[in-house]
Amino acid sequence: MKLRRNSEFPADLKLRPDSEFPADLKVRPDFPLLANNPGLHYLDSAATSQKPRVVLDALRDFYETANANPHRGAYALSVRATECYHQSRVRIAQFLGVADSDCLIFTRGTTEGLNLVAGSWGMANVSSGDEIVVTAMDHHANFVPWQVLAMRRGAKFRVCELTPDGRIDLDFLSGLLNKRTKIVAFSHVSNALGTINPVAEIARLVREKTDAILVCDGAQSAPHFPVSFDSLGVDFYAFSGHKMLGPMGIGGLIGKREMLEEMPPYQTGGDMIEFVHDDRTTWNVLPHKFEAGTPNAANAVGLAAAVEYLDGIGMDRVRAHERALMSEAQKRLAVIEGLHIYGPPASERSGVLSFTLGDVHPHDLATILDGEGVCIRAGHHCAQPLMRRLDVPATARASFYVYNDESDIEALVAGILKAREIFGYAPV
Amino acid sequence: MPQPRSAAEIGALYQEMILDHYRRPRNKGTLEKADASVEMKNPLCGDEIGLQVAFDGDCVCDLRFSGRGCSISQASASMMTQLVKGKSTEEIEAIRKQFRELMLGNASAADDPQLGQLRALSGVSRFPARVKCALLAWNALESALAERS
Numbered sequence: 001m002k003l004r005r006n007s008e009f010p011a012d013l014k015l016r017p018d019s020e021f022p023a024d025l026k027v028r029p030d031f032p033l034l035a036n037n038p039g040l041h042y043l044d045s046a047a048t049s050q051k052p053r054v055v056l057d058a059l060r061d062f063y064e065t066a067n068a069n070p071h072r073g074a075y076a077l078s079v080r081a082t083e084c085y086h087q088s089r090v091r092i093a094q095f096l097g098v099a100d101s102d103c104l105i106f107t108r109g110t111t112e113g114l115n116l117v118a119g120s121w122g123m124a125n126v127s128s129g130d131e132i133v134v135t136a137m138d139h140h141a142n143f144v145p146w147q148v149l150a151m152r153r154g155a156k157f158r159v160c161e162l163t164p165d166g167r168i169d170l171d172f173l174s175g176l177l178n179k180r181t182k183i184v185a186f187s188h189v190s191n192a193l194g195t196i197n198p199v200a201e202i203a204r205l206v207r208e209k210t211d212a213i214l215v216c217d218g219a220q221s222a223p224h225f226p227v228s229f230d231s232l233g234v235d236f237y238a239f240s241g242h243k244m245l246g247p248m249g250i251g252g253l254i255g256k257r258e259m260l261e262e263m264p265p266y267q268t269g270g271d272m273i274e275f276v277h278d279d280r281t282t283w284n285v286l287p288h289k290f291e292a293g294t295p296n297a298a299n300a301v302g303l304a305a306a307v308e309y310l311d312g313i314g315m316d317r318v319r320a321h322e323r324a325l326m327s328e329a330q331k332r333l334a335v336i337e338g339l340h341i342y343g344p345p346a347s348e349r350s351g352v353l354s355f356t357l358g359d360v361h362p363h364d365l366a367t368i369l370d371g372e373g374v375c376i377r378a379g380h381h382c383a384q385p386l387m388r389r390l391d392v393p394a395t396a397r398a399s400f401y402v403y404n405d406e407s408d409i410e411a412l413v414a415g416i417l418k419a420r421e422i423f424g425y426a427p428v
Numbered sequence: 429m430p431q432p433r434s435a436a437e438i439g440a441l442y443q444e445m446i447l448d449h450y451r452r453p454r455n456k457g458t459l460e461k462a463d464a465s466v467e468m469k470n471p472l473c474g475d476e477i478g479l480q481v482a483f484d485g486d487c488v489c490d491l492r493f494s495g496r497g498c499s500i501s502q503a504s505a506s507m508m509t510q511l512v513k514g515k516s517t518e519e520i521e522a523i524r525k526q527f528r529e530l531m532l533g534n535a536s537a538a539d540d541p542q543l544g545q546l547r548a549l550s551g552v553s554r555f556p557a558r559v560k561c562a563l564l565a566w567n568a569l570e571s572a573l574a575e576r577s
């Protein structure tokens with residue numbers, strides 16, 4: 001099925017007046033890279049976010065005042081490192097609404113979190129004839145691990161189709177679900193379209209018709225609006241620190257305690273053991289069971305500083321700011337002749353705007369925008385199954401975050417008009 | 429911090445001739461009878477090219493390309509097919525090497541008449557992220573020639 005472009009809708013469909021959601025955050029000076037480059041318009045936060053000074057300071061502070069191997073030394077410095085690492089987990093768990101912070105496993109990011117569930121829960125519980133469901137909008141990180149798991153276990157791999165405006169087709173999903181469905185994996189927010197998926201409704205459907213576990217890819221939700229794992233209704237939730245103002249190389253997987261306790265370890269080695277006998281080994285308790293080897297303590301501390309910073313702004317305000325920017329951008333872009341925006345109406349998207357412009361290839365568009373100091377992403381956004389359904393090889397994607405403002409939209413529009421001019425389109 | 433591209437650099441990249449080849453690609457399509465055919469993808473951006481080559485002795489007597497991609501990859505493919513048609517594999521190899529030099533920013537290659545219209549792509553060397561687009565067709569040609577020998 002081909003997806004419709006949403007510019008066939010009136011551009012302002014369901015948009016509330018801007019005044020209700022002012023784009024009034026003025027935090028750009030907090031971000032050294034942006035503060036040092038006034039002409040830079042960074043619109044690729046869906047790929048990775050910029051980092052505020054408080055995060056960079058927290059990293060330096062850890063290495064200058066607390067650096068030692070956590071869990072491994074009897075001396076005071078190691079105890080301090082262990083405590084910093086532990087407190088970071090507690091702080092991040094609080095931010096994501098996880099009361100039992102031991103159920104937050106630190107990983108390298110979303111990709112590793114999802115692979116952990118596939119490799120551990122999946123290999124232990126999926127067998128021949130079972131079924132695994134993903135959606136056509138999922139990032140490769142939430143698609144390929146399940147596809148590989150299905151192949152390994154002889155399970156059926158089923159892809160849920162989307163509605164023409166780029167949402168999960170709930171009727172289609174309902175039709176896929178049955179008693180053999182073991183895993184349903186979906187993204188909270190699509191990185192390629194910005195679609196915010198109705199988690200509660202999906203969970204209700206899945207619980208009604210199956211005994212499957214629900215795995216939610218939170219890479220694009222944790223950074224952008226309030227998320228409370230304990231009331232989300234899913235069994236696992238994975239996220240990436242680098243997309244939420246934190247350092248690269250740290251993220252997490254949150255799971256339900258009873259499942260995490262049942263699951264076999266994902267990697268084995270130091271820290272994750274209880275006793276190692278010559279002929280067998282017993283496992284450490286949560287969260288350590290899933291954290292083999294020296295942990296990325298410094299980056300955990302950095303991520304804790306990032307969520308502290310986000311809480312300082314307030315996640316409702318983060319969402320309101322992005323929403324205001326989105327509605328403004330949608331309005332300004334939708335009137336440009338030849339420009340097509342993909343995905344549901346702006347009010348139902350996170351701060352992601354995926355588009356094409358006439359016969360200008362997204363890569364050319366991105367290069368021309370780069371000439372105007374505007375950083376956007378061009379490509380398949382690690383979502384080739386989605387691109388096939390959109391019937392385009394690639395789209396251009398602008399994505400917003402706390403440090404963006406109207407001047408970034410201004411520059412984006414100017415760059416798009418410039419691309420039109422270079423490619424010989426009549427002025428608008 | 430890398431500086432954003434200047435308008436002049438962007439202008440040098442998107443020359444009239446490149447857009448002309450993008451919009452009106454030469455030798456686009458398929459051959460009825462090909463001696464070598466190659467499919468290549470740039471997984472990073474999803475650009476794809478199919479290249480079919482017919483030989484007459486040691487000469488490339490005809491070739492066609494198919495696929496889709498950005499203006500740089502399409503224009504490069506289009507100009508390449510025009511330039512190498514009728515040339516010997518040895519001549520083609522020399523041009524291919526020179527084109528690579530051009531993409532590496534070697535100024536003398538930009539003055540080399542044997543590159544013909546391809547010199548319009550000299551601006552690409554200033555955009556390392558786009559060099560692979562310009563080279564895609566050439567990589568396909570290289571494997572087509574290798575497939576034959």
Ligand SMILES: Cc1ncc(COP(=O)(O)O)c(C=O)c1O
Binds near residue numbers: 110220
């Ligand atoms: C929706 C989604 N899922 C998964 C990922 C993978 O995240 P990471 O590369 O941080 O592991 C990303 C980011 O690229 C994403 O946007």
